[in-house]
Amino acid sequence: MIVIDGTKTDLDIRSFENLEQVFDKVMADGHLDDRIVTDVKVNNEPFSEIYPNQSEDIETSEIDSLEIVSASAVEMASAITLELYKVVNIMAGGGKQVAELFRQADDAEALELYQDLLDVIRDFLGMVGNLRDHFSIKQHDDFEKVVEDFSGLFTEMTEVLENEDWILLADLLEYEFLPSVEKWKNVISIIREDLREVAKR
Template identity: 55%
Template sequence: MISVDGRETGMDINQFQNLEEILLQIMGGGELEGRVVTDVFVNNESFSEIYPHQAEDIEIDEIKSVEVKSVPVADMALDITVELNKVVLLMDQGARRVAELFRQADDAEALEVYQDLMDVTRDFLNMIGVLRGESVAKGTAAFDASADEISNLFSEMVEVLENEDWILLADLLEYEFVPAMTRWKTVIAELQESFRENDKE
C-alpha cells in the first residue's frame, strides 16, 4: 500500500523497482503541491536517507508499505517564523555578550563569540529571505529598510574589525546591531500575518 497523508494513492508497489521510484512518482504526482514532506514511513518504520539516493538501494521486494506525511508550506513557514523570534532574542544576548567581552579586554573569547554571532545572523537572514520568497506579501517596506540597514552595518563592522578597534565594535554591536536586529521583529510579524492569511484561503 502506498499512501499520502492517510489517503491511498491507488499505486501498486510492484509497478516500481525500488523506493526511490515510488517517492519520485509521489513527488511528481501533484498531490504534494504547496506542501512539504515531513515524514516517510517504509513498512511502518521512519525512513530518512543517510546518504544520497539511499532509497534507490531499497529493493521493491523489501517494501510492503510506504506512507508519506506532509504539511502545507504556509503551516511550516508559520512555525519557522515563531522560531525566528527566539533567534532574534539569542542574537540580542550574543551581541551584548561580545560587547561585554571586548570591554573587558577578553579579545580572543570575544572574537570567537562574535564569529558564532555572525554565522547565526547570516543563517537568520537567509531564512528570512527564503520565507519572503514563499510569502504572499513580497514587497514590504520593513524588509527593504531592515535589509539596507543591516547591510550597511555589516560593512561598517568589517572595517572596524580590520582596524582591530574592539571598543568601537562593542559600541556598534550594543547600540546599532541590537536595535537593528530588534527591528526584524516587524518583518517576522508581517511574514506571520501573510502565512496566516494564506492558510485561511
C-alpha cells in the same frame, strides 16, 4: 499499503521493484504538487536516506507499509518564521556576550564569537530574503527600514573591526546592534501575517 497525508492510495506497493520507483510514481501522479515531504515511514519506522539514491536499493518485497507526510510550502515557511524568532534571540544573546568579552579585554575569544555571530546573521538574512522572494511578500516600510538600518550598522561595525577599536565595537553591539535585532521581531510578525494571506489564496 501506501498512505499519503493520512489518505490511503490505490497504489499497490508490490507493482514496483523498489522504493525509488514508488516515490517516482507518487510524484508523477501529482500527489505532492506544491508540497514538501516532511516525513517518510517504511513499515512504521522513520526513513531517511543515509546515502544518495538509497531508496533504489530497498526492494518492495521488504515493505509492508509506506506512509508519506507532507506540508504545503506556505506551512513550511510559517514553521521557518517560528525558528526565526529563536534566531533573533540567539543573535541578541551573542551580541551581548561579544560586547562583554571585548570590555573584559578577552579579544581573541570575543573575535571568535563575533565571527560565529556574523555567520548566524548571514544565514538569518538569507532565510528572510528567501521567504520574501518565494512568497512575493509585499513591500513594507518597516521591513525596508530595518534592513537598511541593519546594513548601515554592519558597514560601520566592519570599519570599526578593521580599525581594531574593540571598545567602540562593544558599544555598537550593545547600544545599536541589540535594539536593531529587537526590531526584527516585528518584521517576522509582518512576514507571518503575509504568509497567512498567501495561504488563504
